[in-house]
Amino acid sequence: MSSSKGGGGGGGEVRASHILIKHQGSRRKASWKDPEGSIIKSTTKESAVSQLNALRDDIVSGKASFEDLASRFSDCSSAKRGGDLGPFGRGQMQKPFEEATFALQVGEISNIVETDSGVHIIKRTK
Template identity: 80%
Template sequence: MTPPQTILPSLHLENSAFVEVKVKAKAKKKTDSLSLPPPPSLCLYTNIETDKKKKKLSISSADRVIDKNKKKTKMSSSDKVRASHILIKHQGSRRKASWKDPDGRVISATTRDSAVSQLKSLRDDIVNGKAKFDDIASRFSDCSSAKRGGDLGSFGRGQMQKPFEEATYALKIGEISDMVHTDSGVHIIMRTG
């Protein structure tokens, strides 16, 4: 048996330019299609903690880079605020294991009302000039930011609990909020930037 042969049509010189252009065009189409990112695909996954099924859109890494750039644009420094706060936790607060009084003892019976009255008293001392915000935060706040005088640094929208975020954005720099209730406890907030 003889091996198969590739039979090529004989090309005349006058057609060779046409064939070359056509081959180059096909090669360009293949290169163009190779440089495009793959289309997004839809994945189904299950959250093992909640046992809920969710759909997730998978996108290419090229699209992720674009999304990161959009986030950077959306989260420019003008969209961020800076704040300090004083947090008093109570029985209804989340993360009960972190409840500690200024001496490091675990808080067990602070009610919401007593947290509010304590914070009102501290706020009055600050507003009346009897004490500085950062000193009071260092001494009385139930948050790890107490070590920094209550300073939380800069943050943008969507990074804090909604009531806290709304109160902070509503303040002018240097203003101190009234009581702000979140899942963490009761806060007073001072916008610092």
């Protein structure tokens, strides 16, 4: 009977930033940096994952900041804000994205997360 939707005691809101790389299997094959979708349509999921892993390595090793790489490489319009998606609660994001974000500690960066939008790395900020 009880629903896990909504802001019950264990839910609450989180805030996160992400870097999204779209690929040929993505739901929408266009982005702010590829309006025609020509790059996205020729990007395999494997290629998108390896691009993200390289970006994640640069962030974890301290070579680059999450926000800088998000603003340059993310296919999401949140790139303009360094990848910041703002606060959100349960039921507002695609399930794999939500589960990964709520499982992170503040400041932690996820491994690759797959959704219908593409592949992401997520940094929980609140």
